[in-house]
Structures are given as structure tokens and as C-alpha cells.
Amino acid sequence: MSIERQEKRQGAALVAPALLWTLAFFALPFAAMVMMSLAHLEGREIVQGHDLGNYLRIFTDPSLRRGIFVSLEITAVVTVISVLLAWPLAWIIATRVPARWRRMALLLAVLPFWTSYVVRSYSWALVLGEKGVVMNALVGLGLLAEPVQIMATRSATIIGFVHFFVMLLTLTIYSNLIQLSPNYARAAEDLGASKWQVIRLVILPLTLPGVMTGAFLTFVLCIGDYITPQILGGNNELTLPQLIMLQLGRRGDFPMASALSVVLMAMVTLAYAACARWLKMDRV
Amino acid sequence: MKYFSWAYLVALFAFILLPVVTLVIFSFQDGRLPVPPFKGVTFEWYAKILSDRAMMEALGNSLVVALLSSLVALTLGFLAASGLARVVLPGSVLMRGLLIAPMTVSYLIIALGLLQMFNQVGIRPSLLATGIGHVVINLPLCFAILYAAIGEHQKSALKAARDLGAREWQVLWFVAAPMLTPALAAAFFLAFTFSWDEFIIAFLLTRFDVTLPVEIWSMLRSGLSPATNAVGSLVFLVSVVVVVALELTLFRKGSK
Numbered sequence: 312m313s314i315e316r317q318e319k320r321q322g323a324a325l326v327a328p329a330l331l332w333t334l335a336f337f338a339l340p341f342a343a344m345v346m347m348s349l350a351h352l353e354g355r356e357i358v359q360g361h362d363l364g365n366y367l368r369i370f371t372d373p374s375l376r377r378g379i380f381v382s383l384e385i386t387a388v389v390t391v392i393s394v395l396l397a398w399p400l401a402w403i404i405a406t407r408v409p410a411r412w413r414r415m416a417l418l419l420a421v422l423p424f425w426t427s428y429v430v431r432s433y434s435w436a437l438v439l440g441e442k443g444v445v446m447n448a449l450v451g452l453g454l455l456a457e458p459v460q461i462m463a464t465r466s467a468t469i470i471g472f473v474h475f476f477v478m479l480l481t482l483t484i485y486s487n488l489i490q491l492s493p494n495y496a497r498a499a500e501d502l503g504a505s506k507w508q509v510i511r512l513v514i515l516p517l518t519l520p521g522v523m524t525g526a527f528l529t530f531v532l533c534i535g536d537y538i539t540p541q542i543l544g545g546n547n548e549l550t551l552p553q554l555i556m557l558q559l560g561r562r563g564d565f566p567m568a569s570a571l572s573v574v575l576m577a578m579v580t581l582a583y584a585a586c587a588r589w590l591k592m593d594r595v
Numbered sequence: 596m597k598y599f600s601w602a603y604l605v606a607l608f609a610f611i612l613l614p615v616v617t618l619v620i621f622s623f624q625d626g627r628l629p630v631p632p633f634k635g636v637t638f639e640w641y642a643k644i645l646s647d648r649a650m651m652e653a654l655g656n657s658l659v660v661a662l663l664s665s666l667v668a669l670t671l672g673f674l675a676a677s678g679l680a681r682v683v684l685p686g687s688v689l690m691r692g693l694l695i696a697p698m699t700v701s702y703l704i705i706a707l708g709l710l711q712m713f714n715q716v717g718i719r720p721s722l723l724a725t726g727i728g729h730v731v732i733n734l735p736l737c738f739a740i741l742y743a744a745i746g747e748h749q750k751s752a753l754k755a756a757r758d759l760g761a762r763e764w765q766v767l768w769f770v771a772a773p774m775l776t777p778a779l780a781a782a783f784f785l786a787f788t789f790s791w792d793e794f795i796i797a798f799l800l801t802r803f804d805v806t807l808p809v810e811i812w813s814m815l816r817s818g819l820s821p822a823t824n825a826v827g828s829l830v831f832l833v834s835v836v837v838v839v840a841l842e843l844t845l846f847r848k849g850s851k
Contacts, residue, residue, distance in 0.1 A: 318682050321763055325678025329671040329694055329734060336731045337697050340708030347711055400607045407600045418842070419608060423615045425834035428792050429808050430827035433815055434614035437621065440819075442630040444617050478611060535701025537795055542815065552703050559799075565711060572704045583699060 348570035357565060365570035375554060379574065382551040385465065386534045389472040390526050396473065397480035398522070402510070404481070405488040417485060421478045432542040435471045436462060439543070463545025471543045472533055479532075480525040487521025488514070523589035530582045535575060551575055615831065622824035629821045640825040650826065653810035657791055660722055660806060664729035665786035669779065671730070672737030677771055680745040681753070691742075698735040705731055706796040713800070720802040728796040733786035740785070744778035745771075784841060788834070 348366070350359045369375045400420065408416045423431060438444050439461045446458040461467050491514065499509045537552035544550070549557065551571060558568040583590070621629035625637040644650055675694060679687060697705060709728050710720075718724055749771070756770045757763075772779065794808040801809060807830070814823055 319684060322678045322682035322684055325674045325681070325763075326684070326690060329675035329738065330690060332671055332730065332734060333693055333697065336709060336712075336727055337700075337705065338693070340712040341700075341704070343712050343715070344704070344708040396607065399603055403600045403604050407597075407604075416604075418838075420611060422835070423611060425788075425838055426615060426618070426827060426831040427808055427811060429794055429811050429815070430618065430823070430830060431614065433811075433823060434618040434827065437629055437819065437824075438614050438617050440630065442628070444613070444631060447631045474611065474614065477607070531699060531701065535703055537703055552701070555703060555707070559707075568707060569711070572701075572707050575701060576704055579699060579701065 344569045345573060347566055348573050350566040352562075352564050352566060355563065365567050366574075368567070369570060369574060374549075375571070378549050378551050378554040378571075379578075381465075381548050382534050383578070385468060385472070385540075385550065386530055389469055389476060389533050390529045392469070392473050393476035393480050393529055394522060394526055397477045397525070398484055398515075398518070400477070401481045401484035401488055402514075405485055417482075420481050423474070424478055429538055429542075431475065432471050432539045435467065435474065435543055439467050439470065462543065463547065465544060465548055468540045468544035468550075471539045472536075475539075476525075476529045476533065479528060480522075483525035483528070484518055484521045487518045491517055520589045523586050527582060527586045527590055531579050534578060618824050619828045619831070622821055622828040624821040624824070627820070629819055629824045640821040641829070643822050644825045644829065650807075650810055650814075653805050653807045656722055656804050657807040660726045660729060660797075661787045661790040664726040664790050665733060665783055667726075668730045668733035668737045668786050669783050672734050672782065673741055673772070673775075673779065674767075675738050676741035676745060677753070677767060680742060680750060694738050695735045697731050698739070702732060702793065702795045706799040709796070710799050720800050722801060722804050722806075724800040725797045725806065728800055729790040729793060732793070732796070733789055736789070737782040737786055740782040741775060741778055744775055749774055784837070788837075 346359075347357075349361050349363070350357050351362065351364055352358070369379070404413060404416045404420065426434070436443075440446070441458045441460065441462065443462075446455070446461075449455040450458060461470075495513050495517065496509050499513045500506075504512065535552060537550075537556055540550045540553055541556075544553075552575070555568045555571045555575070558564040558571065620633065622640055623636045623638070624633065624640075625635040679691060684690070706728060709724065709731070713720070713724055752774065753766055753770055756766045761770070792808060793806075794812065797806040797809050798812065805813075811823065811826055814820075814826070
């Protein structure tokens with residue numbers, strides 16, 4: 312056997328276990344789920360079929376269709392607010408904070424990452440509740456006559472999400488900012504740009520890859536998350552993941568839960584295609 | 596501009612730290628509700644949590660699942676990364692794509708797919724099932740980190756070792772692994788924290804033996820309580836200790 316062929320065989324042998332695992336526990340279950348989405352429920356029995364009834368129902372049943380829109384709206388709002396809040400923070404840490412405090416500032420900015428995700432949503436419920444810290448302060452300061460209902464509304468879900476994704480985006484944007492050579496800014500200033508113009512016309516465009524990577528992560532994690540909407544958003548307005556869990560838990564409707572998941576998956580794929588230009592994931 | 600920067604920094608830090616600070620303060624609440632007014636300090640809730648058997652079992656389960664699943668993900672990811680860095684195989688791009696793919700899929704979808712497949716082949720919801728799911732989500736991460744860490748320098752060293760007659764396992768164990776230690780450690784700790792904190796897969800794929808996030812979740816159903824704050828604060832404390840330890844040891848060299 313030639314050396315080259317032996318090399319290839321050994322390389323393939325090294326990759327094989329990981330590939331087999333991914334095929335067996337990711338690709339296969341996913342394929343099974345797509346098959347399941349074509350089945351339907353009769354009574355409590357799952358009847359295997361090849362019809363698109365579930366998909367048809369998703370787009371005609373108002374409550375299911377509503378779930379998709381609610382999820383998309385929340386995700387869009389969260390992504391935009393998080394980018395707008397995180398960019399200045401990353402920029403201030405990268406340029407205004409003295410070098411020796413930078414790591415400390417960054418560590419502090421992402422500190423809540425290290426609490427449990429479930430607990431983080433719960434702690435926002437404490438803060439935002441009718442008797443919580445925020446309402447107490449606002450009423451105490453005389454800014455509000457009486458507590459406003461935030462908990463169990465969309466606002467609470469959005470605040471909880473934004474909190475998480477500001478941390479995430481600050482990281483991705485910061486890592487992009489510190490890689491930029493200060494020469495760009497200096498050159499622009501020499502050429503007569505004002506400070507504001509330097510940021511808007513030079514630095515901001517150069518951070519787009521970081522912004523888009525972060526925005527894509529925000530989109531994927533936000534639209535697929537069950538915990539935050541469930542703890543903070545209440546049951547008035549269900550998001551797509553909440554609907555999926557509802558199909559499973561209350562009705563045991565695996566076919567419908569699968570169809571909803573396939574729709575969720577399709578939306579993420581579309582988002583990926585839209586950002587692919589800036590994402591380096593396929594080049595790993 | 597300058598004052599605006601500092602004001603912004605303080606405002607955002609306040610927003611980011613508010614829930615954590617609230618959580619920790621009211622874990623000491625001497626009363627039944629973790630909301631203002633603050634009634635004084637007690638350690639009663641911590642004592643309650645630490646003596647809660649279900650909670651401690653869940654903590655143990657979480658540790659075991661996180662440890663084992665991270666080790667499996669790390670091993671598989673390491674082998675795959677060194678294999679793909681070594682030779683160009685037909686379909687290399689496709690293989691990399693497949694290995695990375697689970698990273699872009701919602702955990703809920705992975706959990707649902709596994710649940711259905713396990714149902715069909717008769718694997719009961721258990722810690723093992725959850726661990727398998729955690730390997731699925733962490734394998735891409737370990738693979739990506741390690742694959743990115745194998746540069747030209749590493750490749751030549753591995754090639755040299757092979758040319759000098761080392762067997763493949765010797766190359767991996769004595770040359771590749773030591774050279775990649777920082778990346779291996781980073782991948783392991785990231786995988787560990789992801790598994791440790793993962794909820795939805797554990798929720799759908801366990802039944803009687805649950806992990807810590809699932810136990811905390813069921814605790815939330817009984818309403819607000821300083822005891823939940825105490826659990827949260829403990830988890831937070833442990834994580835911060837790990838992060839600070841990592842910061843002081845492992846990443847210090849890298850950052851300078």
C-alpha cells in the first residue's frame with residue numbers, strides 16, 4: 312500500500328468515531344423527526360403517513376401561526392436592541408477603559424453568564440415582579456403611583472433576553488474591535504475626519520463581521536429558547552418553542568411538535584443564509 | 596463624550612449586574628419572600644438547600660454527566676480534528692460541515708429528535724440519554740476549537756514524529772496532546788459548563804434521575820422562595836471560583 316493511501320486510511324479512521332456519533336445521534340434523529348412531521352395523530356395513536364397536513368395547519372391555525380410571528384417579532388426586537396446596547400459598551404471597554412482594567416471590565420460585563428441559565432431568568436422575575444426591586448424603587452421614588460405589570464408580558468421576555476445577549480454581543484464585538492489596528496483611526500483623523508466620523512465611517516463598518524456573528528448567534532439562541540419566555544413571558548402569548556413543548560406535554564402530539572421544529576429549523580437556516588457572508592463557521 | 600462614556604458604562608453594568616446582585620442579596624432574606632423590604636440576614640435557606648437530598652443528588656448527577664460527556668466530546672473532537680488536519684480526504688469539507696452542523700441547531704430540536712429516536716429503539720429517558728445528547732452539542736465545539744488550534748507548526752511536528760517512526764497513538768498522545776494542551780483545556784471547560792447548565796435536553800431526556808437545572812426548574816413551580824435564590828447563588832459562586840482559577844492559571848500566559 313502506498314504511503315499516501317495509508318495516510319488517508321489513518322486520517323479517515325481518526326475522523327470516523329466523531330462522524331458516526333454525529334450521524335447516529337444528530338442526523339438520524341433529525342431525519343426521524345422530519346418523517347414524524349409527516350405523520351398525524353388519531354386519538355392517541357400516531358399514524359405514519361406522508362401528508363403535509365401538519366404544515367398546512369401551522370399556516371392556517373391562527374394560534375400556531377401567531378406563535379411564529381410572536382417568535383420572529385421578539386427575536387428581531389431583541390437582536391436590534393442588544394446590538395445597539397452592546398456596541399457602545401464594547402467600544403468603551405476597548406478604547407476608553409485603561410488597558411490594565413480592560414480584562415477586569417470585560418469579566419465584570421459577562422459575570423452573569425456564569426449563573427445558571429434557568430436561575431438568570433428567575434432572577435429577572437424577582438427584579439421585575441409587582442413587588443420586585445424595580446417597582447419598589449420606582450414607586451418609592453414617586454416616579455410611579457403604583458406598580459406596572461411587566462412580569463408575564465412580552466416586555467419581561469425581551470428584557471430577560473436582552474440581558475443575556477448584550478453580554479454575548481459585547482464579547483463578539485469586543486474581540487473584533489481589539490483586532491483593528493489603531494492606524495485606521497489615525498489615518499482617518501489625519502485626513503480630516505471628526506471623531507464621530509471615524510467611528511461611523513471607519514470603525515463601525517470594520518466591526519460588521521463581529522456584529523453579524525453575534526447577531527446570528529442571538530437569532531439562533533433567541534428563537535429556539537424555551538426557558539426565558541416560559542419563566543418571564545407567561546402564557547398569554549406563546550412563542551414557537553413554548554408551542555412545541557405544549558404539543559408534547561399536554562397532547563403527546565409528536566407529529567405536530569416535529570413539524571413546528573422543522574419550521575423553526577427552516578427559519579434558522581434562512582437566517583444563516585442571510586448572514587453567511589459574514590459568518591466564518593463554514594471555514595472553520 | 597468622556598463623561599457620556601463613563602455614564603454609559605455604569606448604566607449598562609448596573610443593568611447587567613442587577614439581577615445577580617438581587618439574587619444573592621435576597622438569598623439571605625430572613626423571611627419567606629425574596630422581595631423587598633430586606634428583613635435581615637439569615638443562612639437558613641442555604642442550610643435548607645445543602646440538606647436537601649434531591650438537590651444534592653441532582654448536583655451529583657450534573658457533575659457526572661458534565662464530566663463524562665465533556666470527556667467523550669473532547670476525545671472524539673480531538674481525534675477528528677487531528678484526522679482532518681492530517682490529510683485531505685475526499686469529502687473533507689462535507690465532513691467538517693456535518694461535524695459543525697449541530698452547533699447551529701436549537702437544543703430543543705436536538706432534544707426532540709433524540710427523544711423520538713430513543714422512544715423507537717426503546718432507550719428509556721435517563722442520565723445516559725442526556726449524556727449522549729450533551730456529547731452531540733459539545734462535539735462541534737471541541738472539534739472547532741481543536742481544529743483551529745492545529746496550525747502549520749503543529750502539523751510539521753506531527754509529521755516529523757511520524758517520519759521518525761512513531762505509531763499513530765504515540766503521535767497523538769505524546770506530541771499532539773501536549774502541544775494542544777491550552778486548546779484541549781479550553782474546549783473541555785467550555786463543554787463542561789455547557790453541559791452543566793443545559794436544561795432542555797436534560798428536561799426531555801431524564802425522568803427519575805435529574806440534573807441540577809431540571810431540579811431547579813421543578814423548584815420554581817412552587818413559586819418565589821429565598822431557597823431558590825440560595826441555590827442560584829451557590830451555582831454562581833462555584834462558577835465564579837472556576838472562572839477566576841482559570842483566569843489566574845491557564846489563560847494568564849495567553850493574554851500577555
